[in-house]
Amino acid sequence: MRNFKKIWIGICVLSTLIACKKEEGKKEDTTPPQITSVTDLQHRSTALATCDFGDWIIIKGNNLSTTNKIDFNTVLAADSLFYADDTTITVKVPSILPDVLNNPITVFTKYGSVKYGFQIKQPEPVVKNMAPAVGDPGDIVTITGLNFINVTTVKFGNEDAEIISSTPTEIKVKVPQSAYGHISVTTTSGTTQSQGVFGFKYALFTDALATGWSNASYSAPNAVVTAPSPVLRGTSSMKINYAGWGGFKLQKTAPYLDLNGFVSLKFSLYAESAAVGKKIRVFLNNSSTPGYKDITIAESGKWLTYEFPLSDFGSPTSLSFIEIKEYSGAATTVVYIDDLVLM
Amino acid sequence: MRKILQIFLLTVGLLTVGIQLFAQSLSNKMVTGVVSDSEGLPLAGASVSIKGTSVGTMTDGNGKYSVRVSESTAVLVFSFLGMQAHEQVVGGREVVNITLKPVNQKLDDVVVIGYGTVRKADLTGAVQSIGAADLNRENPGNVLSAMQGKLAGVNVTQNDGAPGAGLSIKIRGSNSFLGGTEPLYVIDGVPFNASNDDATPQSLGEDEKQTNNVMSFLDPNDIESIDVLKDASATAIYGSRGANGVVLITTKKGKLGKDKVEVSVNLGTSNVSKKIRVLTPYEYAQFQNLSLMNANKYDGTNYTLRFPNPSVYENVHTNWQDEIFRQGFTQQYNVNISGATDAGSHRLSFNYMNQDGVINNSDYQRLGLNLNLNRNLGKIFKVGTSTSISNTINNGVKTGTDKSDAASAGVIRSAISFPATVTEIEPYNDTGDSYFITNPVIYTNDVLNRVNTYNIFSSNYLEVAVLKDLKFRQNLGFNYGSGNRDQYYPQTVYEGFAAKGWGLKSDNRYSSVVSESILTFNKIVDKHSFNVVGASTYESSNSQWKRAEGKTFPNDFLQNENLESAEQVMPIKGSRSSSALVSFLGRVNYAFDDRYLFTFSYRADGSSKFGEENKWAGFPSAAFSWKLNKESFFQDVKSVDDLALRLSYGQTGNQGIGAYSSLSKLTVYNYPFNGSLQSGLADDFYSGPANPNLKWETTTAYNLGLDLGMFKNRINLHVDLYQKKTNDLLQYVTTPSSTGFERQLRNSGSIENKGLEVAIDGRVLSRKDFEWKSAFNIAFNRNKILDLGGPLEQYATNISTNDQPFIQAIGHPIGAIYGYVEDGFYDNEAEVRNSLLYHNESDDIIRRMIGEIKYKDLDGDPSAISLSDRTFIGNVNPKYSFGFTNNFRYKNFDLTVFINGVQGNDIINMNTRFNANIGSQKNVTKDMLDGAWQEGQDNSAATSPKAIRQFWRTIYFSKRFVEDGSFVRIKNLAIGYNLPKQLIKGVASAKVTVGVTNLYTFTNYSGYDPEMNSYGSNPALFGVDLGGYPNSRTFNLSLRCGF
Amino acid sequence: MKRLFKNTIKTIVIATLAGTTVTSCKKALEEKPYSFLSPNNFYKNENDAKIAINGVYNTLYSWDLYKQPFWNMTVLDDDHVSGADWFLGTTGAGNYQGYWGVDGPWVGLYSMISRANVVIENVSKIEQDIDAEVKERIIGEAYCLRGWAYFQLVQLYGAVPLRGKSLSEDPNPNVPKSPVKEVYEFIIEDFKKAEQMLLPEGNPKSGEPGRVKRGVAKAFLAKTYLTMASGSLSGAQISVRGGQDNNLYTYTKSVVAGLEGLDSRVYFELARDKAIELLGDNEYSLFTASWKDIWKKENRNKGENMWELQSLAGTDLFTNNLSAYFSAFSTFGRGAVWFTNNHYRDYEVNDLRVLQGVKHNYEMNNASKTKYFYPSWEAATYKTIGGVTYNNNGTTDDRAYVIKYEDVADPTIANSDAFFPLLRYSEVYLIAAEAENELSSTPSVKAYEYLNEIRGRAHASLVSNLTQQEFRSFVLAERAREFVFEGIRRFDLIRWGVYLQVMNKISAGQDNISKSRSEKHLLFPIPNGEMLSNEAIKENNKFW
Ligand SMILES: [Ca+2]
Ligand SMILES: [Ca+2]
Secondary structure (H helix, E strand, C coil): CHHHHHHHHHHHHHHCCCCCCCCCCCCCCCCCCEEEEEEECCCCCCCCCEEECCCEEEEEEECCCCCCEEEECCEECCHHHEEECCCEEEEECCCCCCCCCECCEEEEECCEEEEECCEEECCCCEEEEEECCCCCCCCEEEEEEECCCCEEEEEECCEEEEEEEECCCEEEEECCCCCCEEEEEEECCEEEEEEEEECCCEEEECCCECCCEEECCECCCEEEEECCCCCCCCCEEEEEEECCCCEEEEEECCCCEECCCCCEEEEEEEECHHHCCCEEEEEECCCCCCCCEEEECCCCCCEEEEEEEHHHHCCCCEECEEEEEECCCCCCEEEEEEEEEEC | CHHHHHHHHHHHHHHHHHHHHHHCCCCCEEEEEEEEECCCCECCCCEEEECCCCCEEECCCCCEEEEEECCCCCEEEEECCCECCEEEECCCCCECCEEECECCHHHHCEEECCCCEEEHHHCCCCEEEEEHHHHHCCCCCCHHHHHCCCCCCEEEEECCCCCCECEEEEECCCCCCCCCCCCEEEECCEEECCCHHHHCCCCCCCCECCCECHHHHCCHHHEEEEEEECCHHHHHHHHHHCCCCEEEEEECCCCEEEEEEEEEEEEEEEEECCCCCECCHHHHHHHHHHHHHHHHHHHCCCCCCCCCCHHHHCCCCCCHHHHHECCEEEEEEEEEEEEEECCEEEEEEEEEEEEECCECCCEEEEEEEEEEEEEEECCCEEEEEEEEEEEEEEECCCCCECCCCCCCCCHHHHHHHCCCCCCCCCCCCCCCCCCCCCCHHHHHHHCEEEEEEEEEEEEEEEEEECCCCEEEEEEEEEEEEEEEEEEEECCCCHHHHCCCCEEEEEEEEEEEEEEEEEEEEEEEECCEEEEEEEEEEEEEEEEEEEEEEEECCCCCCCHHHHHHHCCEECCCEEEEEEEEEEEEEEEEEEEECCCEEEEEEEEEEEECCCCHHHCEEEEEEEEEEEEHHHCHHHCCCCCEEEEEEEEEEEEEEECCCCCCCCCCCEEECCEEECCEEECCEEECCCCCCCCCCCCCEEEEEEEEEEEEEECCCCEEEEEEEEEEEEECCEEEEECCHHHCCCEEEEECCEEEEEEEEEEEEEEEEECCCEEEEEEEEEEEEEEEEEECCCCCEEECCCCCCCCCCEEEECCCCCCEEEEECEEEECCCHHHHHHCCCCCCCCHHHHHHCCCCEEECCCCCCCCCCCHHHCEEEEECCCCEEEEEEEEEEECCEEEEEEEEEEECCEEEEHHHHHCCCCCCCCCCEHHHHHCECCCCCCCCCCCECCCCCCCCCCCCCEHHHEEECCEEEEEEEEEEEECCCCCCCCCCEEEEEEEEEEEEEEECCCCCCCCCCCCCCCHHHCCEECCCCCCEEEEEEEEEEEC | CHHHHHHHHHHHHHHHHHHCCCCCHHHHCCCCCCCCECHHHCCCCHHHHHHHHHHHHHHHHCCCCCCCHHHHHHHCCCCCEEECHHHHCCHHHCCHHHCCCCCHHHHHHHHHHHHHHHHHHHHHHCCCCCCHHHHHHHHHHHHHHHHHHHHHHHHHHCCEECCCCCCCCCCCCCCCEECHHHHHHHHHHHHHHHHHHCCCCCCHHHCCECECCHHHHHHHHHHHHHHHHHHHCCCCEEEEEECCCCEEEEEECCCCCCCCCCCHHHHHHHHHHHHHHHHHHCCCCCCCCCHHHHHCHHHCCCCCEEEEECCCCCCCCCCECHHHHHCCCECCECCCEEECHHHHCCCCCCCHHHHCCECCEEECCCCCCCEEECCHHHHHHHCEECCEECECCCCCCCCECECCCCCCCCCCCCCECCCEEEEEHHHHHHHHHHHHHHCCCCCCHHHHHHHHHHHHHCCCCCCCCCCHHHHHHHHHHHHHHHHCCCCCHHHHHHHCCCHHHHHHHHCECHHHCECCCCHHHHCCCCCHHHHHHCCCCCCCCCCC
């Protein structure tokens, strides 16, 4: 009978037996980090002598898996922009660093830090935006972009402009006498020309509609508004209150505007936050003309400048209408337009 | 010795004569008495008869009887079920009290072994049996589920939970890639040559994997015993069909005594045993918005939110599972009349069963008759029949399809993926890019899928006692089955939508005739006992099927009953095949002194299915058993009643392939030219190039067994250790598709199965009013592929459109799962850029990969995730499986608890595969959304990629879809009450039982039930849940009465 | 005892013989097939030969080829296609392996090749009960179909195994990839043999309409030369309209892998000469009376429809979903595939191929019956027709549905009998124009003649005064206009070596369909089954 009991217990144990997983604790190496080289992402076995701001690089070394901070000459890499394993760190160099060349890298891990003297140079300047993009001599224009450390000159066309102030990402200049042309920025790292042109050839609206133009909008109530409503420049802008699919439309009475010699249409747009992600379509003349441009509003609360070559609109020879139409079917989208000009 | 015997006989003879003379002086006196059992309890209903006459009576409730005896030489025969019959000469007595002894089952039980029977104690091979009582305790609807968990090494798995669904049985592991795991069934001596597929007429979609249960025509109430032959020495007598084991089913016969009527009624109610927690409407709306926002964020798309105001769903509680599940009722009746005299026995049984499925619109009905007649014609001849006729009707809903991501994926997948926010139940919608699966309620209710089968199985014999020791038996078996399927997909469901109604009538028919001529010779000479069997058999099987199918009906009103109105007539298809098997066999059982037992057998099989060069095969076997307890050196060990060692060897085969497989076939490949169809023929693509060398698979097996009985057989232990090796595996070998063929059927490769089986049973406690019996069995099997005949690895066929996870690799088991290995998620842009998979990709692609699954590179080329980055990620074979039964009896009450389980097996959960692409419009489980990667959160425990609406994501087959399928299930709990005898007049016995089946299942499996096996007995694709019919929990009340 | 044994044995023997009803085991074990034929009693006469060649054509109508995968994978993956994301989310988005039919082209084309091999071998052996010319023709059909299959394979998979014999003649299953150039040589040989053995259209023994004829072999020979020539041309520039803004972008073409070092000029010349020879045969003609005639049911297998996929209404096996997927009227409500607005703008307004070839007004084929017009910017023309107003939300409703596959027996069913063009005569003109242009530094008069034949027929303005590079670019664009959704564009972009550049310039296409592609997309992946079982192929195509 005692035997029986034993068997019995055995059976019970067996029947309820469920495999237990053993979690093997990994032994962490507490050695401080070490850096041996830096490479780019494409050629991971070729050590780099130098790289640029904003580049993706791989920092090679040892004991890197617990990396929690990467410092580029006091600027920290964003958490979402680095990934570390034991022997590599994939990281994006911040796009703005304090020095044009000497920006040492310091890697901090759970068990220490290591500094690596590495040259990261500022690339050529990048001009992203100028605001306003139209102006009178003496007006202050803010040029935004990147790599503006050690800025030496700013030119409007061929004319030097007076630099009021500069930061690595922003330069304020005074508009010189001839206020038409590309803006070029020169730093000790190089020279860049703006994509767009400053100024205009024909103003359809800066603070008021040009002669011969009138409002022919449908389902898009609009008005010319003055500051404190958002105004890019001068005293007023146009406020458009879109209903879904609404069309803001400007009409020129005959004779139509001859487009000979014009190359592009340019305007600045300011959107309220509800309009972000919405689509706007720009037509010239009527909507059956081949060609249009779509704008998806990327940001609110700031003026964004758009410039489109007339070839996008089927290269019309004359201009009778400009239509800026809501294209997401979203009701009550509010946008402001200023400096609607032809170049 | 002989002298003593002679003297003894003479004495007995003289005595008899003397008594006869004395008795003749008396006449016509009443003899009374009490019949009781060994514990002194009176036995009610025991039969008392006068030998050689038809006079007899029964004892009453107090065990009393009275019978009129004409002469004192009369011999009274006392018998009672489960007791040893006792004969008593009346002599001068008027009161004859008798104590009947229980049958010593362990010694005298007879086991059916194929072409004969042996005493259980004389077994040389591994054979296990279940009797009627154990079969019916849980009121199973069919024979196979009655066997589940009760026999070590016999794995019965239901394919899914649908009423009438097929079950798969696997004895001692898989031996074959193609030949199935299905054992050979032999019913009353006649092989039953049909499979689940034969019972399943063709359906409209090839993706519909549900099968019907071919054995469903037998009511377990009509079965006396099931004997399972497991080792090759036992199965070799069945030659080329023995490799998967043999299941011998013996139906009930009438028992000696006056006619008995038995009625059993079983009423049950079932509910689905588990529901899957999917998102509620409110959660779903938020989830959809999140997916679209993520698309805009990571993919630069421009979606507007689908549910601008999700909170309107806060009070909506749609759960589509609730809409299709229901409570199902089951009724089961069996009425039988039986009896027997010396001249023969009879038993006639009727059964009816009606079972609702737990999904609306699915049910199963069976109406059957079983007739068993045996007649002695004089002393020499004996004839008999055992015939079953049945009709089953199975109304099914579409579950279990191999479409991993399609609108036709079946009602279960529809129920768990259909958008929760939908409140209207509308037909399948024509905007193709909307939900892309039919509403589950429509899907469940509108589709017709009915299978109606008829089956006749008849086993007949003529037995001739040629000489005293020589018997000749001629068996003639006949099996006929036919099935019809009526199927219709109306325009309201996806399958019928574009087709404008899709209807089918298909049927199949199979028949076989078996003739067996068997000579049996028995002789005992001194200590030598011989049993010799010789036989020749002939079997011929025919099968055919056809289908008629049409699309585009004027409306859905007539369903498939109006095929001629179909505008699109699909090709009518049909096929017919026949096969034959001719065999010669012989077996010798020899025992010396009841201590050393030997068995030798040989069977020669000729099968029409094999190639021209390989028609015949021979299958030898040998076995030896040594009863140690009979040895003199063992006589002192009092506690051991029985101790035997068994050793056996045998060869068996498997010819489980279709007829004509070895031949080259030209198949119709027509083509129309300018609007008229022209005949075309070419080599059949699917059957591949011909192979005249095709033959059977051969399994060579060894078995070492130990039987131990102790403490007056209160504890019995059986241990078997086996090793099987199967060579010449039949398989479709992949040929390069550039040959114009994708596969060829060949014999190549070998597999090994090794295992250990332990079965123990015992009477733990045995008191007058209380008894506790317990039985436990456990089986371990290890399967290993030894050789594939060339390649080191290959893959079983796809289990869905794009997944082919079953690898067959040398050193690994059949059922090994191969796939990719995940390595968490890409948690930020830097991690994506670090990966050599993406470092050259555009910023757009890099951005969208954030929050996606990261796969491990295993082949040393991190610049690509390719097929060679896969590895072994699972195995569907259990480490062990067990069954555990406890029976308690207290006075007239009894309680049965039956627990079974398997441990260590994996399941492929294709439901999660179907919904893995989190962020589409499909609903997902709560766990899946909770585990989704989300930017800005701690994703260290994330289990799913980010929820995003996209069309570019590739989710590889990884461990994500492989789950632990281990379970322990309280399969049955039943409490019975035996009504006191004679409580109701005219009722000899009555028992009421209340029980519950599938009471509780302990498992980590996330699907409905770990017991899902959508590909049935296909050994290469075992353990896949394709969205099968969920299992149910059933409460039942049953009543059994004898009159 | 002894006697007893004797008796026993005797009885066993007797009983065995008596009990077994089998008289002859051998006979009992013979298999009697009921439902299929065996090759032993086939390939005996002309009728058998025809039945055998028909079996080769049958592969076109398989679930590997034109039941869907072949057109899905070759039509949906170019710069001009857009459609429902549920349908274009796989191959249309460059996710080939997400598509169920990804292995189809390989399997189907090789199945065609294997059956063609059987025909070539077995029909050659038939000596009796067969007309000598018909026998030649049938073998010629087999060569032509085999050549066509290899031509598709080499363009889709690059280097592929060459199997010139059936499995019974050459049972070796492991055949390595042959270099691209060798495959092309093999294709040229096949088309040349086919050209010799096939009979011209109109010859009564050339076979029923729908079979390949001599002209088909010639045209494919010219197309093969052209494909080799344009693929191997090095350093040339070609301009393609595209990107997000539909501007004209100029790319320097790449050389198609495997064709490096080929003298492209030689092949341009061969292409031109063969095309001109075929035009001179005057066996086919363009539909000039009305452009729409090409797509009319009654004109199937006629005029310029040199070779088409043959469908048969009312059957399941010989119908396809082209009508439902590509037409405005569809069982899906409206079709799932349309072309992009940018492509629409590639046509002149009066070009019949959009004026008549695109559905401008249609109704949703469902309960809603919503009416739509296209394009949104031509509202003035199409918004209101006969007082009925049509809708277009200007975004997801801008769907250019073609009419090519809509004239079917019953457009209301998904499986309809649309024919799919496998070769149109207009391509022969454009082959001649393209090749001619490459052979002189400025486009010749002849070159303009061939090109303007096609432009004129479509009522598009005739072109003149182009530089060689402009002409080259124009022909590429003209082919896109002429053959949109006919399985031409993707092959063109690839053979001109600009597929990746053109696709990636768009990146995210109309209706959110991704057009981003990487180098792996230049060739399809070889199916797993082949990789696992063909021991002679060790590596899949690059990056797969
Ligand atoms: Ca202003
Ligand atoms: Ca890899």
